[in-house]
Amino acid sequence: MDHLGSWRFLKVFLPAVFALHHFCHAETAPYYSFVQEATSAPLVSYYDYIIVGGGTAGCPLAATLSESANVLILERGGSPYLDPINKTDKENFFLPLLDPSPHSYAQAFVSEDGVYNHQARVLGGAxxxxxxxxxxxxxxxxxxxxxxGSLVNDSYLWVEKKVAFKSPVLQWQSAVRDGLLEAGVLPFNGFTYGHINGTKIGASIFDMDGHRHSAADLLEYADPMKIKIYLHATVPKIMLITEIGSRPRAEGVIFEDALGVRHTAFLTKDSESEIILSAGTIGSTQLLMLSGIGPAHQLEALGIQVVMNQPMVGQGMADNPLNGLFIPSPLPVEVSLVSLVGITQFGSYIEAGSGLNLAPSLVQWISKSLVTILNQTEAKVNSSSLLGARLKVGIIIEKVNGPISTGHLELQSTNPNDMPKVMFNYFQAPEDLRKCVQGMETLINVVNSKAFSKFRYPTISTQDLLNLVATLPLNLRPRHLNTATSLEQYCLDTVMTIWHYHGGCHVGKVVDQDFRVLGVDDLRVIDSSTFNFSPGTNPQATVMMLGRYMGIKIQQDRHS
Known part of the structure; x- marks a missing residue:
């Protein structure tokens, strides 16, 4: 076949392949005609609502508002549907988090506390x-x-019709469930969406085939004629105008496409038009400050014109600390993420996962430590049998609920692509440390339970498991001689994030009860930056619900 013939063949064959691929994965890869690269955006445009951030709150919010108004979403990341279909599936959980490319779904950063963290940059957010x-x-x-309450329940249901599935409970998860009950995390509440003390099975955004569904799937509810989404659209600032004798007012946004070309999106002249920040705890806080709303001394130091001196922007930022154990198993373990949770009376949540694919570097870290630990025990264990792309290892973690310890966010530059400095002050409050120790004690009781015994090497003690985690480079914090022998020091030294950031734009301090920015017209913040504490054991259901909830409330206000 000559070159011309080959080209003709490919022109016919490749579209057929892509069409078949799309058909086979239609449930997990919806096609949205209204999602485009920002390079295709007009230089000037007008919308009733401009939403900065197409994440966990932004997608349901935009879909709802599009029922009766023209809506624009500006998302700084790409689409989750354009990469290989299995990239975000359950078994590949760690892969997006370990992707170092500049267009990864998760932008890595290290908090000022020395803890590895991530900020979402993809349609659908975290x-x-x-x-x-x-x-x-x-x-x-x-x-x-x-x-x-009634609208909250309706909004949860609206979300669940698209993205929620009952979690499978296979052998590993069953052993953790029964171990929690043995450890006294009672009663057993079965399957429920509700937040109830005791042990329960919850829902998941992974379907029965392990395919992920995300907040981006909620865009299927949108009116395609009334919504536009631009990807790789970076917003350096909100355009705020102040007329003599009037409050500052949001007029529009400037955004840059992937080629660095600047575009401007203005609000229509409709009196109800608004700009809404849904860029997440870090992103929304950062953007308020870049736009001139924040602590004056910080803004002036970077040459940012102060529109409103608001010292509470960026304050009270928190993250729920996570600690846990890796557990080598003599039996194969299923691929599982969180299927159930133990909600303790004292304020710690216990969850588990197993059998995940890990990046080679992480496998190498864990395997070296495993070999060292196994060689120090009397167990005749072939350490190589534990290793490979998928480890015969599970993880059980505890999360401290409602941490009292809080920190702050500071800008490092006026470049919106630069991560700001974020300090969470993990375990600064003694009460948080007490909860962690109690959580770890309960977790250890689960690992030592009869129900969990088949997944334990009998000659590897829980002290060995603590020693294992104490040797892993899980963060950049200093290690101490008593890390693995004092649970207080263990919590301090091995703390990790569970990505449940909140605060920075608190209700009553930065925004009002309807999430309008105090002292500024036509500007709201709707995301986890407004929360005083992270809702539930895991916040994503509530963040998606809030997007739908506020979309309806804003529509009701508009029509009234």
């Missing part, structure tokens, strides 16, 4: 690379936020 657990908020969260 729901594209998280552990998938789906569970409602506690009643106290809904009450404290002043939300309408």
């Amino acid at each position: 729901s594209v690379f998280n552990a998938g657990f789906y569970s409602h908020a506690e009643t106290d969260f809904i009450k404290e936020a002043g939300l309408d």
Whole structure:
């Protein structure tokens, strides 16, 4: 076949292959005609609502608002549907988190505490690379936020029709469940979306085939004629104008496409038009400051014109600390992420996963430590049998609920692509450290339970497991001689993130009860930056619910 013939063949063959691929994965890879690269955007455009951030809250919010208004989403990342279909599947959980490329779904950074963290940059936000657990908020969260209970329930249901599935509970997860009950995390509440003390099976955004569904799937609800989404659209600032005798008002946004070309999107002249920040705890806080709303001394030091001196922007930022154990298993373990949770009375949540694919570098770290630990025991264990691309290892973790310890965010530059400095002050409050120690004690009781015994090498003690984690480079914090022997020091030295950031734009301090920025017209923040504490055991269900909830509330206000 000559070159011309080959080209003709490919022109016919390749589209057929792509069409077949799309058909086979239609449920996990929806096609949205309204999602385009920002390079195709007009230089000037007008919308009723401009949403900065197409993440866990932004997607359901935009889909809802598009029912009655023209909506624009500006997302700084790409689409989760364009990469290989299995990149975000359950068994590949760690891969997006370890992707060092500049266009990865998760932008890595290290907090000022020396803890590895990530910020989402993909349509669908962190729901594209998280552990998938789906569970409602506690009643106290809904009450404290002043939300309408009936609309909250309707909004959860709207989300669940697209993205929630009952979690499978196979052998490893069953052993953890029964171990939690033996350890006294009672009662057993079966399968429920609700947040109830005890042990329960929850839902997941992974379907029964292990395919991930994310907040981006909620865009299937959108009116395609009234919504536009631009990808790789970076917003350096909100355009705020201040007329004499008036409050500052949001007028539009400037955004840059992948080629560095600047575009401007203005609000229409409709009196109800708004700009809404849904860029996440870090992104929304950073963007307020870049736009001139924040602590004046910080902004002036970077040459940012102060529109409003707001010292509370960036303050009170928190992350729920995570600690846990890696457990080598004599039996094969299934691929599982979080299927169930132990909700303790004292404020610690216990979850587990097993059999995941890991990056070669992480396998190497764990394998070296495993070999060292195994050689120090009397167990005649062939360490190589534990290793490979998928480890015969599970992990059980505990998360401290409602940490009292909080920190802050500071800009490092005026470049929106530069990560700001974030300090979470993990375990600064003694109460948080006490909860971690109690959580680790409960976790150790689970590992030592009769129910879990078949997944334990009898000659590898829990002290050996603590020693193992103490040797892993899980963060950049200093190690101490008593890391593995004092649970207090273990919590301090081996702390990791669970990516449940919140705060920085608190209700009553930066935004009002309807999430409008205090002192500024036509500007809201709707995401986890407004939370006083992270809702439920895992916040994504509530963040998606909030997007839908506020979309309806804003529509109701608009029509009234």
